[in-house]
Amino acid sequence: MNKPEPIKTMKVDQLPVAVYASSEGLGLAAALDTREIINAAIAERGEANIILAGGNSQLTYWHALRELDGIGWSKVNVFHMDEYLGIDPDHKACISRFLREQLLDFVEPRSFHPVPAQPADAEAACREYEALLRQHPADLVGLGWGENGHMAFNDPPFADFDDPAWVKVVTLAEESKRQVTGEGHFESVDDVPDQAITLTIPALLAPEHVLAIVPEARKAEAVRACLKKPIDEARPGSILRRTPHARLYLDQDSSAQ
16 A cells, blocks of 8 residues: 655754645555554564544544554553543443544554553552553654644643653643534533543654644644644643654645645
């Protein structure tokens, strides 16, 4: 399968940016890069460790991964980056369930380590998940930007570029609650849990490769802010501009501004 050619490329500070004609082209390009990274890790160490996001904007990327031949999924350990605290694992908005239904049930990786939704002790669960991540250094993270520029649930009021923890409990910003409601995961903003467990920004930037997959017009303002305004925790995604091992994939809609 041939890799789509970007219609535009640029570099913003240290961040390479590629703009594709469509969300599908963006997803395929990121999936092909993912295959290369996974298979290189398997060739070197016999396994690969990857961290994946859980939002609607990742669907074309995941669907491309489902269709690609030649990925050694039986040697891939999958982690993910956030989960609503207290949510029923069978709820349609449960992030680990969404990831399973849209990708993992198709590709059958060696293992999947979900962020716990209903831990008996949330702080202990954070420490345990951080230990798991440190035991399995990630080759790749495939993440997105929220409509407020967040990565995972590191929303602007709480994002910390130098967070000492890798996993923590956070309170969700109202804008994040509105976003996931608008995506159809909840019936109303009031139904969204108030808290979540998230990987922090240092944990998301620790993998050897950071692929930021950001399609759709609703992300255009976040893209503009993260690329054009100063690097700041008010725009969490802007940190990628000083992350030399990151790359940003946009489509025409998300790059419109």
